[in-house]
Amino acid sequence: MFxxxxxxxxxxxxxxxxxxxxxxxxxxxxxxxLFLGFRWAMRGARQDASRVSLFAAYSAALTARRARGARRR
Incomplete structure (x- = not known):
């Protein structure tokens, strides 16, 4: 069997x-x-300014995660 x-x-x-x-x-x-959370946060955003700020927060979160991952290697 082995x-x-x-x-x-x-x-x-x-x-x-x-x-x-x-x-x-x-x-x-x-x-x-992350993507689903971003979409959920965008559901009530009707103005372009709020969409831009949410996208900036989302991309900053991704960048911070990538930077932490690069430091570990």
Whole structure:
């Protein structure tokens, strides 16, 4: 049984797809939640000035997250 289980981990495409999904899943989920939060905040914004300020806050949040991630590496 161990030989069969070890044989699945030898670089098959299914393992590669699973590993990619596990590694990128949390990052994609964070981006999706940021986007949905931004859309939810924009739902009541009717004026261009408020839309611009919300977009500036959203892009600043993304930039701060990217800067923190770059420092860790």
């Amino acid at each position: 030989r069969y289980a070890a044989g699945l981990l030898d670089g098959s495409p299914a393992v590669a797809v699973l590993a990619l999904a596990v590694l990128t899943g949390p990052l994609l989920l964070r981006q999706l939640l």
